[in-house]
Amino acid sequence: MSAWIMSSFMFKREDLEKTLEMKLLEIIHELPKVIAVEEDMPIEIFIDSTKKRKTDAAIVIDRKGKISGIVTKLDLLKVLRPVLPHGVRIFSMPLKVRIEKITIKEIMSPNPIMLPETAKVKDAIELMNKYRISHVIITDITGKPKAIISRKYMLKKFFGVEE
Secondary structure (H helix, E strand, O other): OOOEEEOOOEEEHHHHHHHHHOEHHHOHHHOOOOOEEEOOOEHHHHHHHHHHHOOOEEEEEOOOOOEEEEEEHHHHHHHHOOEOOOOOEOOOOOHHHHHHHOEHHHHOEEOOOEEEOOOEHHHHHHHHHHHOOOEEEEEOOOOOEEEEEEHHHHHHHHHOOOO
8 A cells, every 4th residue: 555645735644643643732732722611601702702712612611610511613503493402492583682692501512522632633533433523622631621622623634624
């Protein structure tokens, strides 16, 4: 088998394998700074934060300061549903009113997948594929969030593809 992998660019198979074996700690500096939002904040806060920081996800913190979920730009589409998970009918509300009234907790994904910074890049990819998720939270050895690695980052890093 060829030592080169063809794409719109070329890289050596050894380079790819080396990158997959890298610890997440080695690439954290390439990832956006972590945004944290509280569960009871309006989603408007998340929208503003993602625009300012040019990121597409935030860690959700509960009242005790623990990680309770993750919220992504894709989660914002849940606002367009006619009924929220707790049964409130919102479809008749104007979108601006919905955005003001809906909290992060109502659209977030609870129990996010996390990996320690000592895990490998390939471990993050494996979890994304296994659970069909687009983001994995990277933590330090104490469990404190350090970064969020995304499918978008992986596609750009390995294939030069923008999502």
